[in-house]
Amino acid sequence: MTTRPAFLLRIAAAAASLALAAPSAMAWTGKPVRMLVPAPAGGTMDVLARLLADQLSADLGQPVVVDNKPGAGGGIAITTMLAAPADGQTIMVTASNVLTEVPHVLKPAFDPLKDVRPVAAVARSRMVMIGAPGLPARDLKSLVGYARANPGKLSFASYSAGTASHYAGMIMNQKAGLDLQHVPFAGSAPALAQVMGNQIAVMYDGMVTSLPMIRAGKVQVYAVASKSRSALLPQVPTFAELGYPEMEFSNWVGVIASSKLSPELAQQIHAAAYKAASAARVRDRMEALGYEPLPAQPLPQLSESVRAEFERNAGIVKAFNIQP
Known part of the structure; x- marks a missing residue:
């Protein structure tokens, strides 16, 4: 026989489970999610985006539709994203260089630090x-x-x-x-x-x-070009090991959105994106593509890392008078 306290404990546990599940499920409502990709169909970025879209769709129980918008170093896709309502229905999967490198030479119509919010960095590609x-x-x-x-x-x-x-x-x-x-x-x-x-x-x-x-x-x-060796090429030394610590370059790939997105929605999408990326089939496929899965980063830390990389690259462009 189930006692009343035990019954109440079960109800409380069920409610807690629902509360934990709710953040990713509530990130999007009943409409399909549009996932912009700044690359043509069939390329590595597109393959990764579709992998994440499929897993997100399975996790959320609603369509996540990939929309390829190549061109202008990612500028076309970002401009399209910023023109859409900041309601979480339009997100973008991209490499971080559209925020930290490209703006220094192409001079886009948007501010990559003020207009765009990095939401989740799910994997990285190191330079060799x-x-x-x-x-x-x-x-x-x-x-x-x-x-x-x-x-x-x-x-x-x-x-x-x-x-x-x-x-x-x-x-x-x-x-x-x-x-x-x-x-x-x-x-x-x-x-x-x-x-x-x-x-x-x-x-x-x-x-x-x-x-x-x-x-x-x-x-x-x-x-x-990193301070630690890559698990994908463990036999290859780093530039740092060989006396060139300044040679540290990599790009992460993940989800970005409009900076007008509410903090609550940003946190929900952040949780859902990392949950999708942690699925075994997604991780395995990312590694097969040459990406290294990354642990979840808090939103403030992610934004700060983008700013730091942007400012570092600005210094390099100025120091070497780099032109497009």
Whole structure:
């Protein structure tokens, strides 16, 4: 026989469970959620966004519809997001560089720190320095020596001018006393093709795009641009280990929204996004794509990290007079 106190305890426990479940469930009501993506369909960012959209839809019990809006370094998607009501029905999945790098060279119509709220950083892609398969240098120390012995003969590729891929090459030139010439490309794929074909010596690239080429032996890898080694390339040393601690670059991918979004809605979407990203199938797929899942960060900490990265990049752009 169930006693009244025990019954009341069960009711209280059930109510507590509902309260814990409520934040993500209440983030969106009965309407489909529009998830903007600043990249074309089929690319890595699109694949990740659709993965999150599917899991969010399953968790929330309502459609989460991916809407691809490529162009202007993410500016078209962000402008579209900011034009929509700040009610949580329109969110965006993107890499953090649309807030921390691109605005320094493309000068968008929005303020990335005032108009946009970072909501969840669910995974990151670290930068790596890769080299042509025909380069005689097999490690970073040898590469630096080889470049110094062949002044004016080598170049480095970036996936676009004015991005961290460009910043990294300029900083490494300065710190190691090199004179590699910068050759910008419209994306990683054409730059990687030139490196794999031995037309360009080295490239600073995101691990997501370069990891398959590294694993296939089509390029050499010299260092990871972070202070700790990557679980995806544990055998590769970091620039910090090799004496270049300034070489620290990565982008997170996650959810952003309008800064006009209420704190309550932002917290609900934050909880739902991290819950979706923690699903085993989502984590496994992210890692297969070359992303490293990240633990949840409080909203204030996430906003501060974006501001710090934005200001650091502003200093780099000014110091090296980087142009788009």
